[in-house]
Amino acid sequence: MKLTTLRATLVLAMLVAACACRSSAPEPQVVEQDVVLDARAEGGYTFKGPYGLAGTLTYGADGWSLNGVFQFPTGGYRVSGVDVNVLKSLPEQVHITIYVSSPPKDAMTTQVITEVAINRAISVSSSARFAIRVTANAS
Numbered sequence: 001m002k003l004t005t006l007r008a009t010l011v012l013a014m015l016v017a018a019c020a021c022r023s024s025a026p027e028p029q030v031v032e033q034d035v036v037l038d039a040r041a042e043g044g045y046t047f048k049g050p051y052g053l054a055g056t057l058t059y060g061a062d063g064w065s066l067n068g069v070f071q072f073p074t075g076g077y078r079v080s081g082v083d084v085n086v087l088k089s090l091p092e093q094v095h096i097t098i099y100v101s102s103p104p105k106d107a108m109t110t111q112v113i114t115e116v117a118i119n120r121a122i123s124v125s126s127s128a129r130f131a132i133r134v135t136a137n138a139s
Helices: 002-021
Strands: 029-034 036-039 045-048 054-060 063-072 078-087 093-101 114-122 129-138
Touching (some): 036 129, 063 093, 078 114
Antiparallel strands (some): 029 129, 036 045, 045 054, 054 063, 063 114, 078 093
C-alpha cells in the first residue's frame, strides 16, 4: 500500500515538473485539408476547398494552369506559398500544396470577406494526375 502511494506521488511530481518546463506560448496548429477535384466535360478540372477556395485546373498550349480564389472570412489571411511536386511516374502525379497563414488571434482584423487569388503554371503532360491540399497555420 505504501509503495503504491509513493509511486503515485512520484509520478505526480514528475508530471508537475514536466509541465513547469514547457513554454507557456501555445504552438501554432497546422490544419491540412484535401481539395475536391471534379473533371470538366471540356477537359481539366474544377475544384473546391477550405476557406471558400474555388477554381479551375486547365490544360492549354502552354501546359496546365491552376487558377483559384480563396474567400477568407476576415482580413489578415494570406497565401504564403504554392508548392508543386511532380513525381517521376507515368502518367505524372502532381501534388500541389497551398500554404495559408491565418491572422494572430489577438490581431485586429476587418470583418469582411477577403478574396485572395492564386495562379500557377504547371509544365507536365496532358495526362498528368493531380492532388491538391491546403495547409493552414492557425495561430
